[in-house]
Amino acid sequence: MDAVLYDLRGLKCPLPVIKTRKKLTAMPSGAMILVDTSDPLAVIDIPHFCNEDGHELVSTEKTERGHRFLIRKG
Structure with missing residues (x-):
């Protein structure tokens, strides 16, 4: 299954988690x-959100302008 790309670069905490949840x-x-973020706190917030909401954080990757998270909905 292909992942949907969701570009949340430029948004600050807590918006990346709120928008990803929605x-x-x-x-x-x-x-x-696939969530792209530039918020440095996303490396803490996104894994915590996945754990709390029962989603699988498949991978985390550092990018040139932030981080990319691959999430499978639980």
Whole structure:
């Protein structure tokens, strides 16, 4: 299954988590989303959000302008 790219660069905490949560709510279970962020706190916030909401953090990657997270909806 292809992942949906969700560009949240430029947004500050807590917006990346809020917007990711809202986007995942509209997606079917098992769907994949690729979240791009530039907020340095996202490396703490996104894994915590996945853990709390029961989603799988498949991978985390440092990018030139921030981080990219691959998440599978739980």
